[in-house]
Amino acid sequence: xxxxxxxxxxxxxxxxxxxxxxxxxxxxxxxxxxxxxxxxxxxxxxxxxxxxxxxxxxxxxxxxxxxxxxxxxxxxxxxxxxxxxxxxxxxxxxxxxxxxxxxxxxxxxxxxxxxxxxxxxxxxxxxxxxxxxxxxxxxxxxxxxxxxxxxxxxxxxxxxxxxxxxxxxxxxxxxxxxxxxxxxxxxxxxxxxxxxxxxxxxxxxxxxxxxxxxxxxxxxxxxxxxxxxxxxxxxxxxxxxxxxxxxxxxxxxxxxxxxxxxxxxxxxxxxxxxxxxxxxxxxxxxxxxxxxxxxxxxxxxxxxxxxxxxxxxxxxxxxxxxxxxxxxxxxxxxxxxxxxxxxxxxxxxxxxxxxxxxxxxxxxxxxxxxxxxxxxxxxxxxxxxxxxxxxxxxx
Numbered sequence: 600x601x602x603x604x605x606x607x608x609x610x611x612x613x614x615x616x617x618x619x620x621x622x623x624x625x626x627x628x629x630x631x632x633x634x635x636x637x638x639x640x641x642x643x644x645x646x647x648x649x650x651x652x653x654x655x656x657x658x659x660x661x662x663x664x665x666x667x668x669x670x671x672x673x674x675x676x677x678x679x680x681x682x683x684x685x686x687x688x689x690x691x692x693x694x695x696x697x698x699x700x701x702x703x704x705x706x707x708x709x710x711x712x713x714x715x716x717x718x719x720x721x722x723x724x725x726x727x728x729x730x731x732x733x734x735x736x737x738x739x740x741x742x743x744x745x746x747x748x749x750x751x752x753x754x755x756x757x758x759x760x761x762x763x764x765x766x767x768x769x770x771x772x773x774x775x776x777x778x779x780x781x782x783x784x785x786x787x788x789x790x791x792x793x794x795x796x797x798x799x800x801x802x803x804x805x806x807x808x809x810x811x812x813x814x815x816x817x818x819x820x821x822x823x824x825x826x827x828x829x830x831x832x833x834x835x836x837x838x839x840x841x842x843x844x845x846x847x848x849x850x851x852x853x854x855x856x857x858x859x860x861x862x863x864x865x866x867x868x869x870x871x872x873x874x875x876x877x878x879x880x881x882x883x884x885x886x887x888x889x890x891x892x893x894x895x896x897x898x899x900x901x902x903x904x905x906x907x908x909x910x911x912x913x914x915x916x917x918x919x920x921x922x923x924x925x926x927x928x929x930x931x932x933x934x935x936x937x938x939x940x941x942x943x944x945x946x947x948x949x950x951x952x953x954x955x956x957x958x959x960x961x962x963x964x965x966x967x968x969x970x971x972x973x974x975x976x977x978x979x980x981x982x983x984x985x986x987x988x989x990x991x992x993x994x
Contacts, residue, residue: 645771730767
C-alpha cells in the first residue's frame with residue numbers, strides 16, 4: 600500500500616491528463632475489430648512507475664505520450680493519493696484493489712532512490728526471481744501474483760515466452776473492481792432480445808430492463824446514461840449512438856471535452872433502460888505499438904533507451920535496460936446486480952450540444968454497439984474504457 604499522504608499535502612493525479620491519455624489509447628485500440636475493454640488507469644500507473652526511472656529524452660517522450668504535466672515527485676504522489684483512496688473501497692461499500700509490484704533478476708542492484716519512490720508512491724514491493732535460469736518459473740510466479748490480486752479474473756497476463764533469459768525487470772500493475780448497482784435490475788425482467796452488430800447482422804442476447812431515475816442526456820447523435828454503484832464514488836457511463844451503425848462516428852467525436860460536457864449536462868430523470876448482460880476477457884495485448892504511435896519510441900529502443908534511474912546503467916552498457924513489452928489484459932462482467940472488472944499491465948524491461956426533452960420517459964435501448972467507461976466520480980478519472988460490439992462474445 601502506498602503510504603498515506605499527509606492531509607492537504609497536494610492533489611491527486613490530474614483526471615484531465617489521465618483521460619486524455621485514455622482516449623488517445625482508445626483511438627489506437629478502436630481500430631481493432633470487435634469488443635475492446637482495457638484499463639487506461641492500469642497502463643498509465645505501470646508506466647508511471649517506469650517513468651520514475653527514465654532520464655533524458657526517453658523521459659521527455661514518455662511524459663508527452665503519457666500526458667504527465669510535471670516531472671517531479673508531485674506526479675508520483677498524485678498517483679499515491681488516488682491509489683490509496685481507491686483501495687479504501689468506499690468504506691467497504693464496493694471492492695476495489697490497485698496493486699503494483701516489481702519483479703527483478705536476482706543479482707544486479709537497482710537504484711535505492713527508484714525503489715524507495717516506487718514503494719512510497721505505488722506500494723510496489725520488489726520481488727527477486729531468476730529470469731536467466733528459470734524464466735518460465737518466474738512467469739508463473741508473476742501470473743499467480745496477478746491472479747491473486749484480481750480474484751482469479753486475470754490469468755496468464757504474461758503468456759508463454761513473455762519473459763526469457765534476457766529479461767531483467769518486469770513492472771506489474773493490477774486493478775480489480777466489483778460493485779453493485781444502486782438501482783439493480785430485476786432478473787425476471789431480463790429477456791433474450793436481438794442485438795444488432797456492425798455490418799447488418801444480429802445476435803440474440805439477454806437484455807436487462809428497468810424503469811428508474813438515472814442521470815441521462817440526449818445529445819447530438821447519441822444518448823448517455825450514468826449508472827451509479829453503491830457507495831456513490833464510482834459509476835458506469837454508457838454512450839449509445841442514435842443510429843445502429845453510428846458507433847464509428849461517435850468514436851471519432853470522442854474527446855475529454857465531449858465527456859466533460861456530457862457528464863456536466865446530465866439530468867436525473869426517469870429512464871426506461873435496456874442494457875445487455877455481458878462478460879468479456881480482452882487480451883493479453885501488447886500495447887507497445889499504441890504507445891509508439893503516441894510518440895513514445897526511445898524507451899523501446901535497445902540502443903537509445905535511458906532507464907538509468909532504475910539500475911544506473913545506460914546504453915551502450917550491456918546492463919542497460921529498455922522496455923520490450925507492455926502486456927495488458929482485462930476482464931469485465933455486467934449483470935443485473937452490478938459490475939465486476941479487472942485489468943493488469945506488465946511492463947517487461949530487457950537488456951540491451953443538448954436536445955430539449957419532452958415530458959415522456961426516454962427509452963435508452965442498448966441493442967447495438969455502444970461505449971462504456973467505469974469512472975471514479977470524485978476525480979472524473981476513467982478506470983476502465985471499452986466498446987461493446989457484440990455482447991455474446993466473451994473473448
